[in-house]
Amino acid sequence: MMLTTPAAAADKAAGWNEGGGEQDEALHLTPNLENGIEVYEVCAACHLYEGWGQPDGTFPQLAGQHRHVLIKQLADIRALNRDNPTMYPFALPESIGGPQSIADVTAYIATLPMNPEPGRGPGTDLEHGKQLYKDNCVRCHGEHGEGVEEKYYPRIQGQHYNYLMRQFAWIRDGKRRNANPDMVKQIQEFSDKDMAAVLDYVSRQQPPADKLGVVGWENPDFK
Template sequence: MKTRISLISAAALLALALPALAEGTVDTSSWNQGGGEQDEALHLTPNHENGIEVYEVCSACHQLNGWGLEDGTFPQIAGQHKDVIIKQLADIRALNRDNPTMYPFALPSEIGGAQSIADVAEYISKLPMNPNNGKGPGTNLALGEQLYKDNCVRCHGAEGEGDDAKFYPRIQGQHFNYLMRQYEWIKTGKRRNANPDMVQQIQGFTDADTEAVLDYVSRLKPPAELVAAPDWVNPDFE
């Protein structure tokens, strides 16, 4: 518990030191630079036991099950593609993605080097997903479905399954409120490692469009074999 409290305190302090991007500026040059820890971790053999140990640090925010919080403060990461997790962790550590809250937790001094990235990414990818993620209001799902089919399927797949090989994340089963926040950050350029094709594609979306399509996405269901029972508790931390 003391370790988690100290990490949270560090997060508040280090957040002040991180570079900020001006609102409204769209800089997508860091979308997928590769190299460094990303490339190294992608080619390492994961160690399951170390993955458990590293994940204990992550669980302070993402919860022991990896299900995050329905209010969207922290996303569900359980079941996310391994290579997507590796990319995002490496980007945060290299400051290609601004995440002041997570940055202190992801530092090599806290979780280790590229091997630990590979280990925890594999571990998280195998966690069963939340069967009851946070949903949107459900008021304009027909529009949301059409927008999704017209704009999102090419990368995220018909069911929101994503594509690990291309670093497109799984978005099925994600909390609506988290989707809304990330969408705004992608659109305005605050999330600098977003795919530039997506940044450009969503510029014309109205607020109503955004809510409708992400409401629809929040209702896309992962395959049954990836989903936990509602009362599932991570046995690695019992």
Template sequence: MSHPTAARFTLLALLGVSLSPAFADETSAGGASIGESFSIAQAEYDQALALTPDLENGRRTYLTCAVCHRPEGWGTADGTYPQIAGQSRTVIVKQLADIRARNRDNPLMYPFSLPRILGGPQQIADVAAYVAQLPMTAHNGQGPGIDLELGGPLYAEHCAKCHGERGEGNETDHIPAIAGQHYPYTMRQFDAIREGRRKNSDPKMVKQIHGFTSREQAAVLDYASRLPLPPEKLAPEGWTNPDFPAYVREPMGLPPMPTISPAPPSGMMEIPPFPSLPAYPTTTTPER
């Protein structure tokens, strides 16, 4: 595990990539100490990366992920779910291992990451390789674009050294790619780190984030959301994932409601009539 310097921490843990031993005595949401959670996550990370990925099994495993991240892995432009398509394999493995070891708190994703749902280290290796090869959309959620003159220099000073000048990340050091990521998602993660809700954030990173004003935060993340993607990573316009031919794509970009198969018996899903209120006796005011 690398120990980055302060300059690395502006956006380094937007997807959670490091843990300082300073947290070793704290307790995770699962009851284990943070140090124990880190050790569990690191062991599974090492194990998964040592395995040979099976893309076909990764496609099957990704069915669990597609519920929220969508078949293309593009998430949602409002930032509810991040774009994971094209993300480095090491980053995907690291996040899955961290979340299920409770080394990174993510209540929404935690149930989907459990071994009984997602599988073991082989399935992590497989799905990470599958996600990494998915083409990305350039139509990610972006910021307002009103302060890019400030965001550009901030990115060059604080972020480019680790995340790359083009936001491509670093696979060797499992530093996430941030080009193409949704602006609302990075804003939310930035806030979570600053407020201490990202338990695997390095204290030096938290300290540096506290030095950013709200304007600087918005400006640098807006700039990052507009970094151009390399042509080889872009999906063709109108592309849909052919591995999910039966997926119903709905208007307005909202996830479809799950279908029930087989259909429930007639009347089971109907709302019963509201029971009528009992009749209460009327009262009269006695004459005086």
């Protein structure tokens, strides 16, 4: 069995998001929002026209996510760097187009107002969750889960609790191959109780008012 040396682990952590390929190409293209709307119609079958996903966590909320994050994740799925067999066929160039379409659709998704009523946790251990978040998550995801676009740290505020739970468990347990190794290391000792508490707290972090839609909003671009 090949053992991972500290130097190799450090190299992996430094290179988890080296980019290249479609990721870099899409980042440097000028988005066409009209085409983004057309491309997004493919995505809407699962993520809904509003980009709000499903509270049961089947599909995440995409609306309002940082464009850099969206580009990276879509490019990773297409390059088989992130396992998502449900989405993979819909993300292929023959379904949505090439790097220009990635640039277009991600720019469009980033403009969508966010769901003001995402799926939240049970609210039973919030103080523990708040402390865990302060001790482990603030450095990358920010005080309120706002993330950092330039560093590809996602906005996790306003995300559905059940989706957060699934992704956190996969990252902690080594099942999400494009996860930031720094995060894997940071959360590897979290128990299931810790995970539920911190994500319950995260699910209650409200995005800024200018990012939120109104209850019952319907996307006028698809009327």
